[in-house]
Amino acid sequence: MITLGCDYNPEQWPAAVWGEDVALMRAAGIDLVAINIFGWSELEPRAGEYDFKQLDHVVELLHQSGIRINLGTATASPPPWLSARHPEILPVASDGTRRFPGGRQAWCPSSKTFRRYALALVEQVAQRYGQHPAITLWHVSNELGCHNALCYCDESATAFRTWLARRYGTVDRLNAAWGTSFWSQKYGDWDEILPPRAALSLRNPAQMLDFRRFSSDQLIEHYTAEADVLRRHSSIPVTTNFMVTAHIRDLDYWRWARHVDVVANDHYLDHRLGDPAAELSFAADLSRGLAGGRPWILMEQSTGAVNWQPHNLTKQPGEMLRNTLTHVARGADSVCFFQWRASAQGSEKFHSALVPHAGTDTEQWREVLDLSAVLDRLGEVAGSTVQADVALLFSWESWWAAESEGRPSEAVRYLDQVHAAYRSLRQLGVTTDVLAPDGDLSRYRLVVVPCLYLVTDEQATAITAYVEGGGHVLVTFFSGIADENDRIRLGGYPGAFRDLLGVVAEEFAPAQPWARWSLDTGATATTWAEHLRTTAAEALAFHEGGPMPGRPAITRNRYGAGLSWYVATVTDLRDVLREAVREAGVEPAGPENDGSxxxxxxxxxxxxxxxxxxxxxxxxxxxxxxxxxxxxxxxxxxxxxxxxxxxxxxxxxxxxx
Structure with missing residues (x-):
């Protein structure tokens, strides 16, 4: 079956409403309900005093109605008494100012005090419900790192030094990795090292990169600490909700994925983007990649508008069905919504829900019933896997490093290249798997590598060997430039991929973001050019204007038994990808179109x-x-x-x- 679920917050409503809600859930065909996500202040109103009466009641109501439960650990946001008693748990921004409670996630991921209180609560929840027959999934915290991923407090500084000591072993190795001979930054002792707090000038990019790695790992450590408690009391699968989306970049989910029993993702249409539907498809394919190609859970989406964008657009009739089935098409066997009943108070009171403020005599509620009926008809699809002959490589570390301070052009953004390549493949009717840079490439006919600025020697060797063995690869500019420490690969760009691509660039030539010029193919280019020459490749397109007129813009190279393409500018990728798809022998799943x-x-x-x-x-x-x-x-x-x-x-x- 394809599971239909929702997030339910009964603590926001009088107990008299709960029975009505559960009856409506049954009418809507709800199979799975997430509860106790933000329940800490209800379960532990004062330190060490626990009250489970309300949660017990809700659990039994759902259980008696045959609705399975995704039970939260309730630790996403601490109650007011905890930060009042221990203000040191509050996170600190890079400028040294402390962030206060009143929102959510007002805690430092490195805080031992916060973790001690959180794990005590998880122990209580796990002991009480670990064997309950209605519980089918554990939900650790909620959207970990959405707001508090980067904390610069003194306790974080201590934890950062510990993490660095494990990574490098000695201060000398750290100095070499960070290039601290630049600007007299050489360290003599671990205690001299701080997080990359706000400075008067540009900061050390390798330090900033490692701090992002550390911060992601700190939250993984917190997740696994909660998960370990749950697993002591229960054999039920444990997960948390990822945020694979265009505006969240602080967590390296390739590292996270190995720690969850099932991959779950939250996704909302982002109308700040030029093509929100294409980004939805990309996020779904990336979620499937994190799941290793196996089915995954869409833990949250919206029926209509959200509340946190500058302009919160509602969905048109039928759009909720199309959005939902796009996720299902791309591997989701469970689809859930935030939330069940639209809140009457609080910061999310204008966020849409399955039951809107206007109630059930609404078009939105009728669309919910229609969606439920459709998902029932698709039950046999569950367990099947998506078919793709093309892979796109995606790296959170490359995203972090490519958009660090002091880069060649702030108009060059990592996701722009990723989305452009993905969008073009989607318009060509090609289904795409999204892999980590060290993923297994052997089964794919074509691999697309957009803006892989940071690449390890091992990753570069594997990509090169794939092509040498007969694979086809297309690489876009600002790829292969630096190693894992953000150290530039000398000898000319694109660094690690020079031989593979059969080109050398002597320098980058970014343009003003509004500049436009032509290629000799008739295509338009913008933003970027390179002082590029071919060493073995064939030039397919040349700049007719811009910063590097007469220089190659697109090349193709025979390498071993395979073929490599290089796109050294910002241009419509459909033409070159169309040819790359054809030469690789990829059979599109559908016809070429405008993305509709x-x-x-x-x-x-x-x-x-x-x-x-x-x-x-x-x-x-x-x-x-x-x-x-x-x-x-x-x-x-x-x-x-x-x-x-x-x-x-x-x-x-x-x-x-």
Missing amino acids: LEVVRRRRDGTTYVFVINHGTTEVDCGIGGVDLISGEDGPLTVPAGGVHVLKSVDVRKEAS
């Missing part, structure tokens, strides 16, 4: 499920055969504007065998 049509295939044994999602305003003849699991009709089918088909086809040869 998505076609994704999931497969299990001899059965294929083809998701055809029309985000556009005109009907589309998809030309794909099979039985539509939603309507029951036989394909090929025309997909109406805003419509969705999920077509099932069976490999006759597989069945016969």
Whole structure:
């Protein structure tokens, strides 16, 4: 089955409402409910005094109605008494100012005091509910690091030094890694080292990079501390909700993924982006990558508007269904919403919910019921896996390092290149797996490497060996530039990929972000050029204007048994990717289009499920055969504007065998 779930906060409502809520959940086909996410002040109103009566009641109501529970540990935000008693747990910003309670996550990830109180609460929760038959998933904290990932307090400084000592062993090795001979920064003792607090000038980029690594690891340590308590009392799977989205970058989820029993992600359409639907698809594919290709959980999404963007746009009729099935198409076997009932008070009172402020006599509630019915019809899809012949490499460390201080151009942003490459593949009808830079490339026909600024020797060697063995790779500019310590690879750009790509760039030539010029192919370029020459590659496009007229902008190189492409400017990637896809022998899942049509295939044994999602305003003849699991009709089918088909086809040869 495809699970439909939600986040429920009964503590915000009178007890008289709870029974009505559970009855409505049953009517809506809700299978899984997350509770006790922000319950700390209810469970422990005073230090060491626990009150579970309210939570017991809600757990039993859900259990008696056959609704499974995703039980939170309640530690996401400390109660007021804790920060009043121990103000030292409050986080400190890079400028040295302390951040106060009144919002959420007002705690330092390195605080031993906070962790001691949090684990005491988790122990109580785990002992009480660890064997309860309704609990099917543990939910540690909530969106760890959303607000407090980077803390610069003295306790964080001590923990940072400990982390560095484990990483480097000696201060001399740290000095070498950080390049501290620059600006007289050489350290003589661990106690001299601080977090990269606000300074009068540019700061040490290697120090800043390591501090981000440390900060992500500190939150992993907190997660695993809570998870260890839960696992002592229960065999139920443990997870937490990731934030794979365009505006959260502080956590390296490749490192996190190995610690969760199932990958869960929160995703909301971000209307600050040029193409929110494409970013949704990318986030879903990245979540599947974190899950190792296995099914994953969409822990949160919205029915309509959120409350935290400058302009909180609602969803149009049918958009919630299309968004949801995009996640399902790309590997989610559970889809959940924040939240069940729209809050009447608090910071999220204007955030949409399954039950809106206007109640159930609404179009939104009717869309919820329709979505539930559709998911019931798609139950057999659960457990199947997404089919992709193209991989895109994604690195949080490269994101951090590429956007550090003192870079060649602030107009060059990591996610812009990642999203541009992904969006072009999506428009070409190509389904893409998203992998870590050290992921297994062997099964892919084409690997796309956007802005992999930071790359280790091992990663670069593996990518090169993949191409030498017959693979195809496309690399975009500002890739291969630095090693894991943000030390520049000397000898010319693109550093680690010079031989693979058959090019050398003597210098970067960024342009003003508003500048536009032509390539000799008729395409438009902007933002970036390079003093580039070919050593073995064939130049496919040249700059006709801009900072480097006459220099190559796009190249192709035969390397071993494979083929490598290099795009050394900002331009529409569809033309070069179209050719790269063709030469790699990739068969697109659907037709090329403007991005309004998505076609994704999931497969299990001899059965294929083809998701055809029309985000556009005109009907589309998809030309794909099979039985539509939603309507029951036989394909090929025309997909109406805003419509969705999920077509099932069976490999006759597989069945016969």
